[in-house]
Amino acid sequence: xxxxxxxxxxxxxxxxxxxxxxxAQTTQQIAAATHVPPDYLSKVLQxxxxxxxxxxxxxxxxxxxxxxxxxxITILQVINAVDPLKRITTCPLGLKTHGKNLCPLHRKxxxxxxxxxxxxxxxxxxxxxxxxxxxxxxxxATVGGRAAKQGSSRG
Amino acid sequence: xxxxxxxxxxxxxxxxxxxxxxxAQTTQQIAAATHVPPDYLSKVLQxxxxxxxxxxxxxxxxxxxxxxxxxxITILQVINAVDPLKRITTCPLGLKTHGKNLCPLHRKxxxxxxxxxxxxxxxxxxxxxxxxxxxxxxxxATVGGRAAKQGSSRG
DNA sequence: TGAATAGTGGATATCAACATCCACTTGACC
DNA sequence: GGTCAAGTGGATGTTGATATCCACTATTCA
Numbered sequence: 001x002x003x004x005x006x007x008x009x010x011x012x013x014x015x016x017x018x019x020x021x022x023x024a025q026t027t028q029q030i031a032a033a034t035h036v037p038p039d040y041l042s043k044v045l046q047x048x049x050x051x052x053x054x055x056x057x058x059x060x061x062x063x064x065x066x067x068x069x070x071x072x073i074t075i076l077q078v079i080n081a082v083d084p085l086k087r088i089t090t091c092p093l094g095l096k097t098h099g100k101n102l103c104p105l106h107r108k109x110x111x112x113x114x115x116x117x118x119x120x121x122x123x124x125x126x127x128x129x130x131x132x133x134x135x136x137x138x139x140x141a142t143v144g145g146r147a148a149k150q151g152s153s154r155g
Numbered sequence: 156x157x158x159x160x161x162x163x164x165x166x167x168x169x170x171x172x173x174x175x176x177x178x179a180q181t182t183q184q185i186a187a188a189t190h191v192p193p194d195y196l197s198k199v200l201q202x203x204x205x206x207x208x209x210x211x212x213x214x215x216x217x218x219x220x221x222x223x224x225x226x227x228i229t230i231l232q233v234i235n236a237v238d239p240l241k242r243i244t245t246c247p248l249g250l251k252t253h254g255k256n257l258c259p260l261h262r263k264x265x266x267x268x269x270x271x272x273x274x275x276x277x278x279x280x281x282x283x284x285x286x287x288x289x290x291x292x293x294x295x296a297t298v299g300g301r302a303a304k305q306g307s308s309r310g
Numbered sequence: 311t312g313a314a315t316a317g318t319g320g321a322t323a324t325c326a327a328c329a330t331c332c333a334c335t336t337g338a339c340c
Numbered sequence: 341g342g343t344c345a346a347g348t349g350g351a352t353g354t355t356g357a358t359a360t361c362c363a364c365t366a367t368t369c370a
């Protein structure tokens with residue numbers, strides 16, 4: 001994958017939270033639902049908290065919830081919260097005369113990164129949930145074609 | 156970077172070879188020119204050899220050269236030789252009911268990967284060298300606007 | 311044939327990403 | 341206040357990518 005495992009985990013968690021807005025979800029619940037190692041997910045959620053994408057609540061009945069509407073969260077924000085998409089801004093070889101003036105090779109590589117960045121900046125978490133498909137994010141498909149929203153469903 | 160360091164090294168080596176077609180380039184020469192650790196570059200070149208992108212010649216006067224014209228080598232081929240761009244073909248959570256039917260989240264992620272793949276498959280090494288720019292690949296810029304092609308130039 | 315050049319490939323070292331563990335703090339409820 | 345649920349954060353373990361080392365083989369040239 002061209003994205004890190006951590007970014008994948010973060011996206012799963014955010015999508016799960018968006019799909020369960022209202023009640024706070026515990027790390028254990030999210031971990032079970034998203035198939036992410038619980039202790040590692042804990043760290044990922046902390047990073048998402050630092051980026052102000054989720055808020056945490058300690059104590060009984062606590063857990064994590066989104067700080068804003070899924071419409072207002074982009075895939076890029078989630079990825080950048082845990083594993084920033086690094087653009088190529090200066091010559092990787094350290095050539096002084098290149099400076100900001102990337103050679104065609106690195107121009108190409110950075111263009112590709114930029115394209116990804118744009119696409120992800122233009123995609124909200126809400127859009128991901130809204131997209132009609134046979135497979136609901138993080139859930140096993142149901143006979144009705146639309147996956148169950150609660151319960152022990154996984155995905 | 157969304158590409159591995161190894162992929163970056165491989166591209167530098169291929170571009171250098173394309174820019175110096177004719178005479179075989181030793182690992183040391185390529186390493187010095189591309190600012191890649193020589194012993195590691197050796198492994199990268201071996202991988203490029205296995206992918207039949209370069210040929211090697213042992214002994215005095217030996218070194219590496221391209222197996223074909225720069226027009227016939229794409230960036231994608233180079234990257235895939237050392238660090239294959241992995242597409243998402245099945246649900247990363249292992250949900251059986253998803254199968255090939257990716258949920259919208261993974262559909263988006265794979266679409267992004269596919270876009271990169273396409274862009275790189277459509278770009279030849281020759282095109283990279285041909286692109287008019289102030290910075291020649293792997294070379295310090297010269298006053299004339301076009302970088303030197305031989306000698307101790309670096310990039 | 312001998313010496314020098316240069317790639318090959320296996321063993322090992324280093325480092326960051328990924329993952330786990332656990333003592334501590336916070337908060338809800340009785 | 342006591343107890344339990346739940347997040348926090350530091351320490352540690354694991355693994356794969358990156359990097360280094362070196363003995364060996366192939367090739368050229370005198």
